[in-house]
Amino acid sequence: MSVVLITGSSSGIGLATALHFARLGHEVWAGLRNPATATELTQAIAREQLPLRPVGLDVDDEASVARGVGEVLAAAGRVDVLVNNAGIGGGGPIEDVPVAWAKTLFETNYFGAIRMIRAVLPGMRERGSGAIVNVSSVAGRFVPAGHGHYAAVKHALEAASEALAQEVQAFGIRVVLIEPGLVLTPIFTKARRFADPASPYFYHLQRLLLGYQMQRKTPSLPEDVAAVIAEAVTTPAPRLRYLVGEDARRLVAGRQRQSDEEFIATGRPMSEAEYLALMRERYGFDWR
Numbered sequence: 001m002s003v004v005l006i007t008g009s010s011s012g013i014g015l016a017t018a019l020h021f022a023r024l025g026h027e028v029w030a031g032l033r034n035p036a037t038a039t040e041l042t043q044a045i046a047r048e049q050l051p052l053r054p055v056g057l058d059v060d061d062e063a064s065v066a067r068g069v070g071e072v073l074a075a076a077g078r079v080d081v082l083v084n085n086a087g088i089g090g091g092g093p094i095e096d097v098p099v100a101w102a103k104t105l106f107e108t109n110y111f112g113a114i115r116m117i118r119a120v121l122p123g124m125r126e127r128g129s130g131a132i133v134n135v136s137s138v139a140g141r142f143v144p145a146g147h148g149h150y151a152a153v154k155h156a157l158e159a160a161s162e163a164l165a166q167e168v169q170a171f172g173i174r175v176v177l178i179e180p181g182l183v184l185t186p187i188f189t190k191a192r193r194f195a196d197p198a199s200p201y202f203y204h205l206q207r208l209l210l211g212y213q214m215q216r217k218t219p220s221l222p223e224d225v226a227a228v229i230a231e232a233v234t235t236p237a238p239r240l241r242y243l244v245g246e247d248a249r250r251l252v253a254g255r256q257r258q259s260d261e262e263f264i265a266t267g268r269p270m271s272e273a274e275y276l277a278l279m280r281e282r283y284g285f286d287w288r
Helices: 012-023 039-048 062-076 099-127 148-171 202-215 222-234 246-256 260-267 272-283
Strands: 003-006 027-032 052-056 081-084 130-135 173-180 241-244
Touching: 003 012, 003 062, 012 027, 012 039, 012 052, 012 081, 012 222, 027 062, 039 052, 052 062, 062 099, 081 099, 099 130, 099 148, 099 173, 130 148, 130 222, 148 173, 173 222, 173 246, 202 272, 222 241, 241 246, 246 272
Parallel strands: 003 027, 003 081, 027 052, 081 130, 130 173, 173 241
Antiparallel strands: none
Protein backbone atom coordinates (compact mmCIF):
# COMPACT_ATOMS: atom_id res chain seq x y z
CA MET A 1 0.00 0.00 0.00
CA SER A 2 1.01 3.64 -0.43
CA VAL A 3 2.55 6.07 2.03
CA VAL A 4 0.30 9.13 1.99
CA LEU A 5 1.18 12.52 3.50
CA ILE A 6 -1.66 15.02 3.90
CA THR A 7 -1.36 18.61 5.12
CA GLY A 8 -4.03 20.47 7.06
CA SER A 9 -5.50 17.30 8.54
CA SER A 10 -7.11 18.62 11.72
CA SER A 11 -10.55 19.13 10.16
CA GLY A 12 -12.55 19.36 6.96
CA ILE A 13 -11.16 17.94 3.73
CA GLY A 14 -7.77 17.07 5.23
CA LEU A 15 -9.27 15.07 8.08
CA ALA A 16 -11.73 13.27 5.79
CA THR A 17 -8.95 12.44 3.31
CA ALA A 18 -6.64 11.10 6.02
CA LEU A 19 -9.39 8.85 7.38
CA HIS A 20 -10.44 7.73 3.90
CA PHE A 21 -6.95 6.62 2.84
CA ALA A 22 -6.31 4.97 6.22
CA ARG A 23 -9.57 3.02 5.99
CA LEU A 24 -8.41 1.77 2.59
CA GLY A 25 -5.33 0.37 4.30
CA HIS A 26 -2.73 2.93 3.26
CA GLU A 27 -0.07 4.21 5.65
CA VAL A 28 -1.21 7.76 6.30
CA TRP A 29 0.70 10.63 7.86
CA ALA A 30 -1.58 13.47 8.91
CA GLY A 31 0.24 16.79 8.81
CA LEU A 32 -0.90 19.15 11.57
CA ARG A 33 0.24 22.58 12.65
CA ASN A 34 -0.51 21.59 16.25
CA PRO A 35 -1.04 17.84 16.76
CA ALA A 36 -2.16 18.44 20.37
CA THR A 37 -5.38 20.07 19.17
CA ALA A 38 -6.39 17.35 16.66
CA THR A 39 -8.94 15.74 18.96
CA GLU A 40 -11.23 14.34 16.28
CA LEU A 41 -8.32 12.77 14.43
CA THR A 42 -6.77 11.13 17.49
CA GLN A 43 -10.15 9.80 18.63
CA ALA A 44 -10.76 8.21 15.21
CA ILE A 45 -7.30 6.61 15.22
CA ALA A 46 -7.93 5.05 18.64
CA ARG A 47 -11.49 4.02 17.89
CA GLU A 48 -10.80 2.35 14.54
CA GLN A 49 -7.14 1.33 15.04
CA LEU A 50 -6.23 3.04 11.79
CA PRO A 51 -2.75 3.02 10.15
CA LEU A 52 -2.58 6.77 10.63
CA ARG A 53 0.05 8.84 12.40
CA PRO A 54 0.00 12.58 13.17
CA VAL A 55 3.07 14.60 12.28
CA GLY A 56 3.82 18.21 13.24
CA LEU A 57 3.93 20.25 10.06
CA ASP A 58 3.44 23.98 9.51
CA VAL A 59 3.52 24.66 5.77
CA ASP A 60 4.34 28.33 6.39
CA ASP A 61 7.65 27.35 8.00
CA GLU A 62 10.48 25.95 5.88
CA ALA A 63 12.14 24.31 8.89
CA SER A 64 8.87 22.72 10.01
CA VAL A 65 8.33 21.29 6.53
CA ALA A 66 11.84 19.83 6.50
CA ARG A 67 11.35 18.29 9.95
CA GLY A 68 7.91 16.90 9.17
CA VAL A 69 8.82 15.36 5.82
CA GLY A 70 12.09 14.13 7.33
CA GLU A 71 10.17 12.34 10.09
CA VAL A 72 7.97 10.59 7.53
CA LEU A 73 10.93 9.57 5.38
CA ALA A 74 12.88 8.29 8.39
CA ALA A 75 9.99 6.08 9.50
CA ALA A 76 8.34 5.09 6.22
CA GLY A 77 11.22 5.43 3.77
CA ARG A 78 9.22 7.28 1.14
CA VAL A 79 6.20 9.44 0.31
CA ASP A 80 4.08 7.99 -2.49
CA VAL A 81 1.24 10.50 -2.35
CA LEU A 82 1.33 14.11 -1.20
CA VAL A 83 -1.99 15.86 -0.66
CA ASN A 84 -1.56 19.62 -0.33
CA ASN A 85 -4.70 20.57 1.52
CA ALA A 86 -3.60 23.11 4.16
CA GLY A 87 -5.14 26.50 3.49
CA ILE A 88 -7.00 29.52 4.78
CA GLY A 89 -9.98 31.37 3.33
CA GLY A 90 -11.43 34.84 3.25
CA GLY A 91 -10.94 38.09 1.43
CA GLY A 92 -13.04 40.87 -0.03
CA PRO A 93 -12.91 43.49 -2.79
CA ILE A 94 -9.44 44.12 -4.16
CA GLU A 95 -9.28 47.72 -2.90
CA ASP A 96 -10.60 46.84 0.56
CA VAL A 97 -8.21 44.02 1.43
CA PRO A 98 -4.83 45.05 2.91
CA VAL A 99 -1.90 43.79 0.88
CA ALA A 100 -0.28 42.39 4.02
CA TRP A 101 -3.29 40.14 4.58
CA ALA A 102 -3.43 39.07 0.94
CA LYS A 103 0.18 37.96 1.33
CA THR A 104 -0.87 35.56 4.11
CA LEU A 105 -3.19 33.83 1.64
CA PHE A 106 -0.30 33.29 -0.75
CA GLU A 107 2.06 32.26 2.05
CA THR A 108 -0.14 29.36 3.14
CA ASN A 109 -2.25 28.42 0.12
CA TYR A 110 0.44 28.77 -2.54
CA PHE A 111 3.94 28.86 -1.08
CA GLY A 112 2.97 26.28 1.55
CA ALA A 113 2.11 23.84 -1.22
CA ILE A 114 5.32 24.68 -3.09
CA ARG A 115 7.42 24.01 0.03
CA MET A 116 5.82 20.60 0.40
CA ILE A 117 6.27 19.75 -3.27
CA ARG A 118 9.96 20.64 -3.19
CA ALA A 119 10.44 18.51 -0.08
CA VAL A 120 8.96 15.30 -1.53
CA LEU A 121 9.92 15.57 -5.21
CA PRO A 122 13.54 14.38 -4.99
CA GLY A 123 12.45 11.02 -3.54
CA MET A 124 9.59 10.60 -5.99
CA ARG A 125 11.84 11.46 -8.92
CA GLU A 126 14.48 8.99 -7.76
CA ARG A 127 11.91 6.16 -7.46
CA GLY A 128 10.20 7.09 -10.75
CA SER A 129 6.72 7.24 -9.24
CA GLY A 130 4.44 9.33 -7.07
CA ALA A 131 1.40 11.55 -7.01
CA ILE A 132 1.06 15.18 -5.96
CA VAL A 133 -2.47 16.36 -5.26
CA ASN A 134 -3.10 20.08 -4.96
CA VAL A 135 -6.47 20.95 -3.44
CA SER A 136 -7.54 24.00 -5.42
CA SER A 137 -11.11 25.28 -5.77
CA VAL A 138 -13.71 26.13 -8.37
CA ALA A 139 -12.35 29.64 -7.70
CA GLY A 140 -9.35 28.53 -9.74
CA ARG A 141 -11.64 28.71 -12.77
CA PHE A 142 -14.54 30.94 -11.74
CA VAL A 143 -13.90 34.37 -10.18
CA PRO A 144 -16.79 36.36 -8.71
CA ALA A 145 -16.33 39.96 -7.61
CA GLY A 146 -15.34 40.20 -3.97
CA HIS A 147 -13.32 36.99 -4.14
CA GLY A 148 -10.34 38.15 -6.17
CA HIS A 149 -7.44 37.50 -3.82
CA TYR A 150 -8.54 33.99 -2.90
CA ALA A 151 -9.17 33.18 -6.56
CA ALA A 152 -5.78 34.66 -7.49
CA VAL A 153 -4.07 32.23 -5.11
CA LYS A 154 -5.96 29.30 -6.61
CA HIS A 155 -5.18 30.46 -10.14
CA ALA A 156 -1.50 30.61 -9.16
CA LEU A 157 -1.65 27.08 -7.75
CA GLU A 158 -3.33 25.84 -10.93
CA ALA A 159 -0.72 27.49 -13.14
CA ALA A 160 2.11 25.98 -11.11
CA SER A 161 0.42 22.59 -11.25
CA GLU A 162 0.17 22.72 -15.05
CA ALA A 163 3.87 23.52 -15.30
CA LEU A 164 4.81 20.91 -12.71
CA ALA A 165 2.77 18.20 -14.42
CA GLN A 166 4.82 18.70 -17.56
CA GLU A 167 8.11 18.87 -15.67
CA VAL A 168 7.63 15.59 -13.80
CA GLN A 169 5.78 13.61 -16.48
CA ALA A 170 8.97 11.88 -17.61
CA PHE A 171 9.61 10.67 -14.04
CA GLY A 172 6.34 8.79 -13.70
CA ILE A 173 4.83 11.34 -11.30
CA ARG A 174 1.24 12.45 -11.70
CA VAL A 175 -0.03 15.90 -10.65
CA VAL A 176 -3.68 16.38 -9.79
CA LEU A 177 -5.83 19.46 -9.19
CA ILE A 178 -8.95 19.00 -7.07
CA GLU A 179 -11.50 21.79 -7.63
CA PRO A 180 -14.37 21.63 -5.13
CA GLY A 181 -17.31 23.96 -5.06
CA LEU A 182 -18.84 24.75 -1.71
CA VAL A 183 -17.80 22.13 0.86
CA LEU A 184 -19.26 22.10 4.36
CA THR A 185 -16.03 22.64 6.33
CA PRO A 186 -14.84 24.94 9.13
CA ILE A 187 -13.02 27.16 6.61
CA PHE A 188 -16.15 29.30 6.31
CA THR A 189 -16.27 30.07 10.02
CA LYS A 190 -12.50 30.60 10.25
CA ALA A 191 -12.21 32.81 7.15
CA ARG A 192 -11.55 36.50 7.59
CA ARG A 193 -13.81 38.67 5.45
CA PHE A 194 -13.38 42.35 4.74
CA ALA A 195 -17.04 43.41 4.46
CA ASP A 196 -17.50 47.06 5.38
CA PRO A 197 -21.11 48.17 4.70
CA ALA A 198 -19.71 51.62 3.87
CA SER A 199 -17.56 50.20 1.08
CA PRO A 200 -18.53 51.24 -2.47
CA TYR A 201 -18.15 47.56 -3.34
CA PHE A 202 -20.43 46.23 -0.62
CA TYR A 203 -23.14 45.11 -3.05
CA HIS A 204 -20.64 42.70 -4.58
CA LEU A 205 -20.17 41.09 -1.18
CA GLN A 206 -23.93 40.79 -0.80
CA ARG A 207 -24.05 39.01 -4.16
CA LEU A 208 -21.19 36.75 -3.07
CA LEU A 209 -23.18 35.74 0.00
CA LEU A 210 -26.21 35.10 -2.21
CA GLY A 211 -23.99 32.81 -4.25
CA TYR A 212 -22.96 30.89 -1.14
CA GLN A 213 -26.61 30.50 -0.18
CA MET A 214 -27.32 29.11 -3.64
CA GLN A 215 -24.38 26.70 -3.46
CA ARG A 216 -25.50 25.49 -0.02
CA LYS A 217 -28.50 23.93 -1.73
CA THR A 218 -26.17 21.44 -3.45
CA PRO A 219 -23.13 21.30 -1.14
CA SER A 220 -20.40 18.71 -1.06
CA LEU A 221 -19.14 17.03 2.08
CA PRO A 222 -15.45 16.61 2.93
CA GLU A 223 -15.92 12.87 2.40
CA ASP A 224 -16.98 13.53 -1.20
CA VAL A 225 -13.72 15.36 -1.87
CA ALA A 226 -11.70 12.62 -0.15
CA ALA A 227 -13.24 9.98 -2.42
CA VAL A 228 -12.36 11.98 -5.53
CA ILE A 229 -8.78 12.44 -4.33
CA ALA A 230 -8.41 8.67 -3.79
CA GLU A 231 -9.84 7.98 -7.25
CA ALA A 232 -7.54 10.55 -8.87
CA VAL A 233 -4.35 8.98 -7.51
CA THR A 234 -5.33 5.37 -8.28
CA THR A 235 -7.10 5.54 -11.64
CA PRO A 236 -5.11 4.12 -14.58
CA ALA A 237 -6.33 7.05 -16.70
CA PRO A 238 -5.59 10.15 -14.59
CA ARG A 239 -6.67 13.66 -15.46
CA LEU A 240 -5.13 16.93 -14.35
CA ARG A 241 -8.37 18.50 -13.11
CA TYR A 242 -11.24 17.08 -11.06
CA LEU A 243 -14.26 19.26 -10.31
CA VAL A 244 -16.13 18.21 -7.16
CA GLY A 245 -19.78 19.09 -6.66
CA GLU A 246 -22.75 19.93 -8.86
CA ASP A 247 -22.33 23.63 -8.06
CA ALA A 248 -18.73 23.60 -9.28
CA ARG A 249 -19.69 21.91 -12.54
CA ARG A 250 -22.49 24.41 -13.18
CA LEU A 251 -20.35 27.44 -12.44
CA VAL A 252 -17.53 26.33 -14.74
CA ALA A 253 -19.89 25.32 -17.55
CA GLY A 254 -21.78 28.61 -17.29
CA ARG A 255 -18.57 30.63 -17.32
CA GLN A 256 -17.33 28.81 -20.42
CA ARG A 257 -20.50 29.78 -22.29
CA GLN A 258 -19.87 33.50 -21.69
CA SER A 259 -17.42 35.88 -23.26
CA ASP A 260 -15.13 37.78 -20.93
CA GLU A 261 -17.13 40.91 -21.64
CA GLU A 262 -20.43 39.26 -20.75
CA PHE A 263 -18.96 37.95 -17.52
CA ILE A 264 -17.51 41.32 -16.51
CA ALA A 265 -20.83 43.03 -17.21
CA THR A 266 -22.30 40.96 -14.38
CA GLY A 267 -20.72 43.53 -12.06
CA ARG A 268 -23.09 46.29 -13.10
CA PRO A 269 -25.62 47.61 -10.57
CA MET A 270 -28.97 45.79 -10.75
CA SER A 271 -31.75 44.75 -8.45
CA GLU A 272 -31.46 41.55 -6.46
CA ALA A 273 -34.31 40.03 -8.45
CA GLU A 274 -32.58 40.86 -11.74
CA TYR A 275 -29.31 39.46 -10.48
CA LEU A 276 -30.89 36.21 -9.31
CA ALA A 277 -32.69 35.79 -12.62
CA LEU A 278 -29.40 36.30 -14.48
CA MET A 279 -27.65 33.70 -12.33
CA ARG A 280 -30.47 31.24 -12.89
CA GLU A 281 -30.26 31.77 -16.65
CA ARG A 282 -26.47 31.41 -16.81
CA TYR A 283 -25.84 28.64 -14.29
CA GLY A 284 -29.15 26.85 -13.93
CA PHE A 285 -29.51 27.28 -10.17
CA ASP A 286 -32.92 27.35 -8.55
CA TRP A 287 -32.79 30.32 -6.21
CA ARG A 288 -36.28 29.91 -4.78
